[in-house]
Amino acid sequence: MREYWTSFASLLGVLAFCQTLVQVIFPPELRFAFIKLFNRILNTFSSYFYFDITEIDGVNTNELYNAVQLYLSSSVSISGTRLSLTRALNSSAITFGLTNNDSIFDTFNGVTVHWEHVVTQRQAQTFSWRPLPEEKRGFTLRIKKKDKSLILDSYLDYIMERANDIRRRNQDRLLYTNSRGGSLDSRGHPWESVPFKHPSTFDTLAMDPVKKQEIMEDLKDFGNGQAFYQKTGRAWKRGYLLYGPPGTGKSSMIAAMANYLGYDIYDLELTEKSNNNGNSMGRSYYDPEMRSGSGCSGGAGGEEGGNSITLSGLLNFTDGLWSCCGSERIFVFTTNHIEKLDPALLRSGRMDMHIFMSYCSFPALKILLKNYLGNKESDLDDKILKELEDVIDKAEMTPADVSEVLIKYRRNKDRAVRELLGALKERAEKNLKNGGAMELALSLPLPPFRLAFRLNIDSFNLLDSPCF
Numbered sequence: 001m002r003e004y005w006t007s008f009a010s011l012l013g014v015l016a017f018c019q020t021l022v023q024v025i026f027p028p029e030l031r032f033a034f035i036k037l038f039n040r041i042l043n044t045f046s047s048y049f050y051f052d053i054t055e056i057d058g059v060n061t062n063e064l065y066n067a068v069q070l071y072l073s074s075s076v077s078i079s080g081t082r083l084s085l086t087r088a089l090n091s092s093a094i095t096f097g098l099t100n101n102d103s104i105f106d107t108f109n110g111v112t113v114h115w116e117h118v119v120t121q122r123q124a125q126t127f128s129w130r131p132l133p134e135e136k137r138g139f140t141l142r143i144k145k146k147d148k149s150l151i152l153d154s155y156l157d158y159i160m161e162r163a164n165d166i167r168r169r170n171q172d173r174l175l176y177t178n179s180r181g182g183s184l185d186s187r188g189h190p191w192e193s194v195p196f197k198h199p200s201t202f203d204t205l206a207m208d209p210v211k212k213q214e215i216m217e218d219l220k221d222f223g224n225g226q227a228f229y230q231k232t233g234r235a236w237k238r239g240y241l242l243y244g245p246p247g248t249g250k251s252s253m254i255a256a257m258a259n260y261l262g263y264d265i266y267d268l269e270l271t272e273k274s275n276n277n278g279n280s281m282g283r284s285y286y287d288p289e290m291r292s293g294s295g296c297s298g299g300a301g302g303e304e305g306g307n308s309i310t311l312s313g314l315l316n317f318t319d320g321l322w323s324c325c326g327s328e329r330i331f332v333f334t335t336n337h338i339e340k341l342d343p344a345l346l347r348s349g350r351m352d353m354h355i356f357m358s359y360c361s362f363p364a365l366k367i368l369l370k371n372y373l374g375n376k377e378s379d380l381d382d383k384i385l386k387e388l389e390d391v392i393d394k395a396e397m398t399p400a401d402v403s404e405v406l407i408k409y410r411r412n413k414d415r416a417v418r419e420l421l422g423a424l425k426e427r428a429e430k431n432l433k434n435g436g437a438m439e440l441a442l443s444l445p446l447p448p449f450r451l452a453f454r455l456n457i458d459s460f461n462l463l464d465s466p467c468f
């Protein structure tokens with residue numbers, strides 16, 4: 001240890017000597033030029049290259065600085081004893097980052113780089129259009145010179161992409177509705193938005209796990225598919241049709257999709273409700289093309305007051321939505337009556353994936369029991385489990401009805417299961433007498449032809465990345 005301090009002291013001595021030498025040899029006006037030259041010589045022999053990314057670029061905020069900060073906040077390799085924490089407006093997530101003058105190593109495609117967060121006091125402000133922060137913040141990225149092209153070609157783009165992803169995930173989702181029926185808000189938009197905090201996720205959704213996995217993979221594939229859609233010249237959009245009886249989880253599925261992908265929801269009501277106020281659904285939308293578009297008011301029904309929706313109007317409308325503006329979007333149509341939908345609406349490209357939301361099946365029931373009662377399959381008595389399995393399909397009970405029973409008796413788990421079994425048996429018996437609920441529904445007369453065009457989409461949701 002003593003030796004170490006001795007060498008350190010001699011090094012300081014040498015440095016002080018060099019400094020004095022420079023001051024003696026070079027007059028003040030040449031001193032700065034000498035230091036610059038010295039640095040340049042050092043840099044020539046150094047194997048490193050440095051990028052400075054300052055928070056403020058001239059007078060504008062440097063997007064790359066913010067992106068780096070977010071990107072590094074997601075780095076799992078962050079270590080040290082102090083991190084800065086931030087929570088952005090409209091966000092319920094907290095992100096952490098490097099504190100002042102802290103540093104971190106990151107690895108990209110096998111290349112290790114070094115990031116340093118450099119914070120210095122800003123010098124007395126000269127004239128500026130806007131007040132600048134007292135501190136000057138920036139990141140310095142140190143890389144090996146040989147890695148320069150990799151960093152410039154892909155690493156920085158990768159950081160921007162990751163940061164966008166994190167930003168989107170951290171931001172609260174919004175639910176936009178066109179319930180105002182055509183009138184525009186103060187910013188000229190026809191949408192009203194509220195924070196979207198629906199707790200439904202694919203974990204809480206009760207449905208066949210294989211089908212659920214298939215849908216999740218399809219969504220993920222879509223979300224990651226920008227390059228594919230670009231390569232094949234297709235618009236980056238996908239349509240899903242959710243159909244099934246009321247209370248089978250169609251709206252819950254839309255919420256789960258939005259939460260899964262981190263998309264905002266635009267909810268368009270295309271049924272009688274939205275037309276009660278006398279506005280056609282076409283006029284409710286912001287797209288100028290659609291506002292002047294044909295067929296959305298009056299239409300084949302020919303009724304005045306715009307309380308019917310024609311097929312061509314609906315197709316115009318959805319195709320208008322499909323094609324407008326840039327980024328990815330998902331359309332989810334929901335209906336209780338798929339049999340009444342025109343094939344033109346169902347074709348691939350408009351509704352690419354048809355998902356039947358069925359009455360509660362046995363695998364779905366097990367999910368509900370776990371969600372509501374905390375019961376695992378192994379917690380349940382084998383005999384009761386078998387009885388539930390035998391009766392569940394015959395009962396044709398919706399997950400909504402099953403949930404109601406479980407909510408009511410949730411404080412006493414055994415009773416909740418017994419009550420549910422009783423309700424299922426009762427329903428199964430009733431169905432047997434009535435010849436089956438499904439058959440009954442199908443035997444009802446179809447609405448008149450004009451009605452077949454009309455009101456057959458119960459609701460129509462557009463999931464979108466938060467872009468407009």
Ligand SMILES: Nc1ncnc2c1ncn2[C@@H]1O[C@H](COP(=O)(O)OP(=O)(O)OP(=O)(O)O)[C@@H](O)[C@H]1O
Pocket residue numbers: 204205206207244245246247248249250251252253336357398399400401403
């Ligand atoms: N598959 C499901 N998984 C979990 N919960 C469900 C499911 N289906 C229904 N529920 C429960 O029932 C309630 C009603 O479900 P939801 O609104 O999603 O049904 P829906 O199919 O959209 O009905 P409608 O056709 O009337 O619009 C939800 O709040 C949820 O708690």
Ligand SMILES: [Mg+2]
Pocket residue numbers: 250251252334
């Ligand atoms: Mg619904």
